[in-house]
Amino acid sequence: MVSATYILDLFVGSFVLGSMYALLAIGMSIIYGILRLINFAHGAMLMVGAYFYIMFLAMGLDPITSLPLSMALGAVLGVAIDFFAYRPLRGGPELSMLITSLGVYIFLENLVRIIATPQPRVFPLPEFLKGVYRYGDFSVRVIEIFTIISTLVLFAALVLFFTKTKVGIAMRATADDLEASVLMGIDANRIIMIAFALASMVAALTGFLWGGMYGQVDPTTGFMPGVKAFIAAVVGGIGSLTGSVLGGYILGYAEIYSVGLLPPEYSGLRDGISFLILIIILLIRPYGLFGREVERV
Amino acid sequence: MALLDVKDLFVSYGPLVAVQGISFQVRKGQVVSLLGSNGAGKTTTLRAISGTITLVGGKVTGGSISFEGQEITKVSPHRRVRMGISLVPEGRKIFHRLTVYENLVVGGYTVKDLEDRLEFVYQLFPILKERRNQIAGSLSGGEQQMLAIARGLMSNPKLLLLDEPSLGLAPRVVDILYDAISKINEERTTVLVVEQHVKKALTHSHYIYVIQTGRIIASGEPEEVLSMDMVKAYLG
Amino acid sequence: MRDAKRMLLTTLVGAAFLLLIDNFASGYHKYLIELMGIYAILTVSLGLTNGFTDVFSLGHVGFMAVGAYTAALLTFPLEKRPSYFPELPDILKGAYLPYPAALIVGGLLAAAIALVIGFPVLRLRGHYLAVATLGFMAVVYSLLLNLEPITRGALGISGIPEYTNIWWIYLWLGITIYVTWRIVDSYHGRAMIAIREDSTAAQSLGIDTFRYRLMAFVIGAFFAGVAGGLYAHLITLIDPRAFSFVLTFNVIIMLIVGGMYTISGAWLGAVLFTVLMQVLKPVEESTGLYGLVELIFSALLVAIMIYKPRGILEEELPAVVRRWLKAGEESKRS
Numbered sequence: 001m002v003s004a005t006y007i008l009d010l011f012v013g014s015f016v017l018g019s020m021y022a023l024l025a026i027g028m029s030i031i032y033g034i035l036r037l038i039n040f041a042h043g044a045m046l047m048v049g050a051y052f053y054i055m056f057l058a059m060g061l062d063p064i065t066s067l068p069l070s071m072a073l074g075a076v077l078g079v080a081i082d083f084f085a086y087r088p089l090r091g092g093p094e095l096s097m098l099i100t101s102l103g104v105y106i107f108l109e110n111l112v113r114i115i116a117t118p119q120p121r122v123f124p125l126p127e128f129l130k131g132v133y134r135y136g137d138f139s140v141r142v143i144e145i146f147t148i149i150s151t152l153v154l155f156a157a158l159v160l161f162f163t164k165t166k167v168g169i170a171m172r173a174t175a176d177d178l179e180a181s182v183l184m185g186i187d188a189n190r191i192i193m194i195a196f197a198l199a200s201m202v203a204a205l206t207g208f209l210w211g212g213m214y215g216q217v218d219p220t221t222g223f224m225p226g227v228k229a230f231i232a233a234v235v236g237g238i239g240s241l242t243g244s245v246l247g248g249y250i251l252g253y254a255e256i257y258s259v260g261l262l263p264p265e266y267s268g269l270r271d272g273i274s275f276l277i278l279i280i281i282l283l284i285r286p287y288g289l290f291g292r293e294v295e296r297v
Numbered sequence: 298m299a300l301l302d303v304k305d306l307f308v309s310y311g312p313l314v315a316v317q318g319i320s321f322q323v324r325k326g327q328v329v330s331l332l333g334s335n336g337a338g339k340t341t342t343l344r345a346i347s348g349t350i351t352l353v354g355g356k357v358t359g360g361s362i363s364f365e366g367q368e369i370t371k372v373s374p375h376r377r378v379r380m381g382i383s384l385v386p387e388g389r390k391i392f393h394r395l396t397v398y399e400n401l402v403v404g405g406y407t408v409k410d411l412e413d414r415l416e417f418v419y420q421l422f423p424i425l426k427e428r429r430n431q432i433a434g435s436l437s438g439g440e441q442q443m444l445a446i447a448r449g450l451m452s453n454p455k456l457l458l459l460d461e462p463s464l465g466l467a468p469r470v471v472d473i474l475y476d477a478i479s480k481i482n483e484e485r486t487t488v489l490v491v492e493q494h495v496k497k498a499l500t501h502s503h504y505i506y507v508i509q510t511g512r513i514i515a516s517g518e519p520e521e522v523l524s525m526d527m528v529k530a531y532l533g
Numbered sequence: 534m535r536d537a538k539r540m541l542l543t544t545l546v547g548a549a550f551l552l553l554i555d556n557f558a559s560g561y562h563k564y565l566i567e568l569m570g571i572y573a574i575l576t577v578s579l580g581l582t583n584g585f586t587d588v589f590s591l592g593h594v595g596f597m598a599v600g601a602y603t604a605a606l607l608t609f610p611l612e613k614r615p616s617y618f619p620e621l622p623d624i625l626k627g628a629y630l631p632y633p634a635a636l637i638v639g640g641l642l643a644a645a646i647a648l649v650i651g652f653p654v655l656r657l658r659g660h661y662l663a664v665a666t667l668g669f670m671a672v673v674y675s676l677l678l679n680l681e682p683i684t685r686g687a688l689g690i691s692g693i694p695e696y697t698n699i700w701w702i703y704l705w706l707g708i709t710i711y712v713t714w715r716i717v718d719s720y721h722g723r724a725m726i727a728i729r730e731d732s733t734a735a736q737s738l739g740i741d742t743f744r745y746r747l748m749a750f751v752i753g754a755f756f757a758g759v760a761g762g763l764y765a766h767l768i769t770l771i772d773p774r775a776f777s778f779v780l781t782f783n784v785i786i787m788l789i790v791g792g793m794y795t796i797s798g799a800w801l802g803a804v805l806f807t808v809l810m811q812v813l814k815p816v817e818e819s820t821g822l823y824g825l826v827e828l829i830f831s832a833l834l835v836a837i838m839i840y841k842p843r844g845i846l847e848e849e850l851p852a853v854v855r856r857w858l859k860a861g862e863e864s865k866r867s
Binding site: 036038085088089092093094095096098099100102103104105106107109110111113114117118219223227230231234266269270271272274275276278279282283286 | 589653654656657659660661663664665667668669671672674675676679778782785786789822823824825827828830831832834835838839842
């Protein structure tokens with residue numbers, strides 16, 4: 001029997017999942033916008049970020065310090081990956097970076113597997129995010145509220161960054177036309193570095209939220225969220241910030257509701273449903289719901 | 298000493314040699330025109346000066362380019378902007394998805410005092426001030442060219458390079474643009490224009506070079522050049 | 534005529550080798566060489582799609598899975614079906630085909646699916662196409678897990694008759710290479726290479742790029758399907774995990790490291806991969822560093838992309854050998 005509370009639960013669940021997809025999709029979108037690279041390795045940054053957090057805790061730091069530190073380290077890693085793997089390929093065929101990013105994903109996953117063993121790790125949530133609010137039958141976890149709010153705050157902050165700051169506007173200009181932006185005295189490599197730092201930082205935060213929501217992480221944790229985020233970004237219109245966020249929510253809602261309302265034996269089709277949405281969207285609107293044609297010949 | 302001194306410049310795209318040993322100078326405070334028909338190597342020359350030639354798969358294979366006495370062929374393109382070279386590319390290439398104002402902000406990426414520069418370009422092209430919150434892609438062709446020039450001026454360049462500014466524009470708009478170019482020049486900015494549109498270039502330049510298939514075939518002051526028979530034949 | 538002679542010679546030499554391996558190699562080594570052959574069919578056929586046109590598909594393993602399950606179901610002993618697949622749809626209850634026919638039907642079904650999804654998906658460009666084909670792979674994976682009456686879900690199908698042997702595999706590898714070579718070496722093949730090198734140029738030459746993309750995609754899918762059938766009847770046990778992203782990635786590594794733009798490169802990649810795997814697996818197991826093999830492979834992939842983006846073999850092996858011989862002669866003379 002489908003009750004009102006159940007629908008409400010699904011609503012919150014979708015909002016939370018959608019938020020995490022949206023955060024990852026933002027990062028993919030920023031990088032795609034400038035480099036035309038679909039960064040398969042982005043999902044691994046989520047997983048690595050969660051491990052960084054656990055590592056800092058294990059070093060005896062408190063959660064309030066560990067989270068920003070893990071985000072900072074994530075940013076450094078993102079920049080390093082760009083420097084060693086993608087930068088040598090600039091100006092080459094567009095697919096070589098895509099293939100390389102597949103390689104980078106596998107590299108990171110297995111590096112963590114070797115260093116931290118393949119076994120799942122318990123993800124310790126800080127005390128202040130552990131609570132649960134109850135209203136009759138309906139309950140919501142503090143981490144869920146935290147996830148939703150931090151996504152919305154971050155989105156607002158990024159919108160301000162991209163429309164009000166010189167560097168933010170320059171990043172959009174670079175995404176619009178790289179050659180012209182160089183003519184304005186913009187150092188494209190520096191802009192790309194900032195893009196990777198930003199995207200990886202947000203991915204590390206998503207790793208924290210993901211770990212907190214599901215209580216554990218393992219080296220493969222990042223794969224599916226990464227792929228989903230990338231679907232979300234394409235569905236919303238890759239390259240568009242708002243589009244990516246909406247794409248994330250659309251995907252979150254579609255997944256949770258289709259699984260929640262379909263008979264239980266179909267719940268395994270969840271991943272298939274995301275891709276079905278992707279393929280349908282690509283066919284009706286090849287550049288996503290909010291995207292404009294970005295490929296120019 | 299010339300502000301810009303191009304000596305024996307060779308530029309190639311892979312096996313294709315687009316510029317074959319051209320030399321010319323641009324003196325401080327002048328407006329200089331490079332004239333020539335399509336495919337003569339004009340755009341390639343400007344790209345070599347701005348350094349963006351590498352972004353389109355080309356390469357300077359010989360000769361030198363000096364700016365204020367300093368050899369710049371090895372300087373990265375974004376640094377050349379800081380040195381005072383600004384190129385307004387062919388086909389305008391404004392940032393279509395940004396607003397007019399944002400285009401100008403990006404144009405002034407290298408300068409501290411944006412307000413000052415904004416005031417200068419708004420005075421030059423008042424229409425841009427009116428349209429400042431409009432998305433640049435929605436402007437008319439003439440307005441886009443004005444924006445492209447204004448954006449190029451935001452970095453307060455010593456040398457402004459203009460690639461076919463009159464291309465595809467109505468005569469009335471071309472007049473406005475060339476009046477603006479004269480005004481820019483009065484403000485002590487040196488200008489190097491590449492043109493197919495001979496008449497405008499002749500009346501607004503101090504000195505003229507004519508390029509054909511990657512070589513300079515004639516040079517001199519406008520009247521001088523115009524009187525040469527071969528130039529008449531070539532430029533029509 | 535020269536080609537025919539050379540082919541006959543190659544076939545005879547190949548057959549002699551296989552005869553030796555079949556009779557003298559240990560079971561384990563034989564198994565490795567069989568696996569290598571299946572990988573080679575996958576890479577050569579993926580090379581037809583990804584190397585000779587500008588399509589970059591990540592869905593190849595999806596087609597392999599279709600072929601594997603189809604062939605396995607068709608040869609599955611009729612009398613065991615009711616107990617093994619209690620909910621099998623009626624039409625499949627009595628559908629039986631001998632092994633060679635089942636392989637072909639598996640390939641044809643994969644090709645038919647490729648045709649259907651190719652129409653929409655191949656109109657997409659570069660990145661979008663890669664994602665959409667990855668999506669196809671994920672949908673196949675999801676269906677294998679969930680269509681329990683036919684696939685038995687996560688349990689997979691075991692007890693598939695062990696019909697595949699070294700001869701079947703290398704026969705099909707031969708066919709794959711021959712067909713690919715004929716395509717590449719034909720007027721059509723040159724058209725496809727034109728597409729790969731410059732899509733717009735090909736269009737302005739009046740080449741119907743879509744038709745060639747689709748053709749390469751469908752033929753590639755057919756051989757992937759056959760490889761799946763061969764694999765199912767070699768391993769005798771298939772489950773969805775065998776056709777996951779890991780295999781997709783491995784096939785791509787083989788193809789790119791070996792050389793995506795040549796047939797010899799594609800199968801060389803498969804050979805190198807199998808050999809390296811055998812060398813590295815024991816290291817991984819003895820050190821307990823699980824993931825080491827993948828780590829090394831992925832680093833290799835990135836290094837190849839940076840330093841030798843066209844792979845180890847940029848031109849076909851016979852041409853390389855001929856050049857070596859020539860260089861040898863010249864150095865002898867001097």
